[in-house]
C-alpha cells in the first residue's frame with residue numbers, strides 16, 4: 001500500500017516536471033494555428049538541421065545551410081522543432097552544442113521565405129512557432145552552449161540566447177540587426193537578452209544594431225569565453241572540452257541541476273522552491289547519491 005502510494009507520488013511529480021518542460025507558450029486560444037504555419041513553412045525548402053547524439057551524453061546540433069550563411073529556411077524551422085522533440089526524449093543526454101556548418105553560425109531567417117510570408121497572420125504564426133520551439137530548447141534538461149563561429153545575425157543572434165552559454169571564436173560576431181530590417185526580435189531574443197545582459201545593455205544592442213565582437217561579448221557577460229581557434233573542427237573540440245567541465249557525472253544529476261536552475265530562472269520564488277523540492281526527490285536516495293554515501297568523498 002505504502003509502496004504504491006510512493007510510486008504514485010513519484011510518478012505524478014515526474015509527470016509535472018515533464019509537462020512543465022514541454023508546455024507550449026501559444027496554442028489555439030492565442031489565435032495560433034500551428035498546422036497552418038507548418039504547411040506554409042514546408043513550401044520553403046532547403047538546408048537541414050542535423051543532430052548527432054554521442055555516447056558521452058553530448059548532442060551536437062548543426063545548422064546546415066552554408067550557401068545562405070545557415071539562414072533558416074521553412075523546412076529548417078520545422079526540423080528544428082523535430083530535433084528539439086527528439087532531445088526532450090533523450091534520457092541519457094547531458095549537454096548540447098549548437099553550431100553552424102561552413103564555419104559560420106546563422107544569418108537569421110531566410111529572407112526569400114520571409115518576403116513570401118510578410119503578411120501579418122503568417123508573420124505572427126511564424127513568430128509563435130519559433131518562440132514555442134526556442135522556449136522548449138531553452139528548457140531542455142541539457143546544459144546547452146552556442147558555439148559562435150563567423151556570424152550570428154538577426155534570428156541567429158536570437159538563437160544563441162536560447163542556450164545556457166555562448167562561446168565565441170576569434171573574429172566572430174553576434175548582431176541583432178532587426179532594427180535595420182524594420183523589426184524587433186520575434187523569436188524571444190529580446191526577452192532572453194534582457195535576462196542575460198540587463199535591460200540597459202540589451203537596449204543598446206537592439207537600438208544600435210551593434211556588432212558584438214568576442215571582447216565586447218565577454219565584457220557584457222553575453223559570452224563565457226573566447227576560444228583559441230577559429231578553425232571549424234578545432235573550435236568544436238574546444239567547445240566540447242569546455243562543456244565537459246559541467247557535464248562530468250551521472251545524467252540523472254546533471255539533468256536535475258539544469259532543471260532546478262531553469263525553475264529558478266523562470267518561476268516565481270515559491271514555485272521555483274516547490275520545483276526544486278520535486279527535483280530533489282528524484283535524486284535523493286538515487287544510485288549516485290547512495291554510491292556517494294558509501295564512498296564518502298572529501299571535498300578538499
Ligand SMILES: CC[C@H](C(=O)O)C(=O)SCCNC(=O)CCNC(=O)[C@H](O)C(C)(C)COP(=O)(O)OP(=O)(O)OC[C@H]1O[C@@H](n2cnc3c(N)ncnc32)[C@H](O)[C@@H]1OP(=O)(O)O
Pocket residue numbers: 067068069071072107108109110111112114151153154155156177178181183184185186187
Ligand atoms: C525574427 C528573425 C528575423 C526575421 O526575419 O523574422 C531575422 O532573422 S532578420 C535578419 C535576417 N538576416 C539578414 O538580414 C542577413 C542578411 N545578410 C547579410 O547581412 C550578409 O549576407 C551576412 C552578414 C549574413 C554575411 O555576409 P558575407 O559577406 O559574409 O556573405 P554574403 O553576403 O556574400 O552571403 C552569402 C550568401 O548568403 C546569402 N544570405 C545570407 N544571409 C541570408 C539570409 N538571411 N537569407 C537569405 N540569404 C542570405 C547572401 O545573400 C549571399 O547569397 P548571394 O546569392 O551570393 O547574394
